[in-house]
Amino acid sequence: MSEERFGEFVLVRRHEQGHVAELVLDRPKAMNAVSTEMARSVAGACAALGADREVRVVVLTSTHERAFCVGADLKERNSFSDAELVRQRPVTRGAYTGVLELPVPTVAAVHGFALGGGFELALACDVIVADRTAVVGLPEVSVGVIPGGGGTQLLPRRVGAARAAELIFSARRVEAAEAGELGLVDQVVEEGRDREAALELAARIAGNSPVGLRAAKRALRLGQGLELRAGLEIEDAAWRAVAFSGDRAEGVAAFNEKRKPVWPGE
Numbered sequence: 635m636s637e638e639r640f641g642e643f644v645l646v647r648r649h650e651q652g653h654v655a656e657l658v659l660d661r662p663k664a665m666n667a668v669s670t671e672m673a674r675s676v677a678g679a680c681a682a683l684g685a686d687r688e689v690r691v692v693v694l695t696s697t698h699e700r701a702f703c704v705g706a707d708l709k710e711r712n713s714f715s716d717a718e719l720v721r722q723r724p725v726t727r728g729a730y731t732g733v734l735e736l737p738v739p740t741v742a743a744v745h746g747f748a749l750g751g752g753f754e755l756a757l758a759c760d761v762i763v764a765d766r767t768a769v770v771g772l773p774e775v776s777v778g779v780i781p782g783g784g785g786t787q788l789l790p791r792r793v794g795a796a797r798a799a800e801l802i803f804s805a806r807r808v809e810a811a812e813a814g815e816l817g818l819v820d821q822v823v824e825e826g827r828d829r830e831a832a833l834e835l836a837a838r839i840a841g842n843s844p845v846g847l848r849a850a851k852r853a854l855r856l857g858q859g860l861e862l863r864a865g866l867e868i869e870d871a872a873w874r875a876v877a878f879s880g881d882r883a884e885g886v887a888a889f890n891e892k893r894k895p896v897w898p899g900e
Contacts (some may be wrong), residue, residue, distance in 0.1 A: 635647055730784050764822055
């Protein structure tokens, strides 16, 4: 396993011959509150991971024992003038869109508090694995703002408009068991197993065609919210992009020869 640091608060670990990358939130003294510097580092790490053709899956984790991420750094925000807040906005937004726009499958490993921007980082991932200590929510209206890291758009895509409205308007926190029932998270595991379970899922995903994974994610994301006929055209374009790839040829050959495929990744 290799490690690379992006700024003071973000670490990237590479597992499984570099095919699984772990994007680690590492600001434990602030429970991973997203400061300007941390946001810039998350965006930089995502840009590097997105450009790395060896990476097939990204797992988003935390080094803090009691929190995934508690959201925006409100202590820092409290010191800002209006002009400084305006200047910070594209930097913080870049962190959330950085995770959201990763071209490979993403899995969030959540334990403890995942609130506000912290939950939005998880929502930006394709799959959320949470342990039984997880507490999630979007409490922004309780401090006079709104979810600004994608929450108003990503949450209704997960749980429907009415459920998302209730959760956002009430600003309530949701514990793991209810979060699993409502679909706020996808898998609930025993306490302390969120990272392990997320990495296990990532390893399974990483065994599949990198060309296929990227194309499938592109079709899933671009097709969301479209009328069915338009969505099927998105899917057809993604199919055409992989149908004549080396991965498709290798996958079919490996299946017929009853062996494990060796993906060329192109």
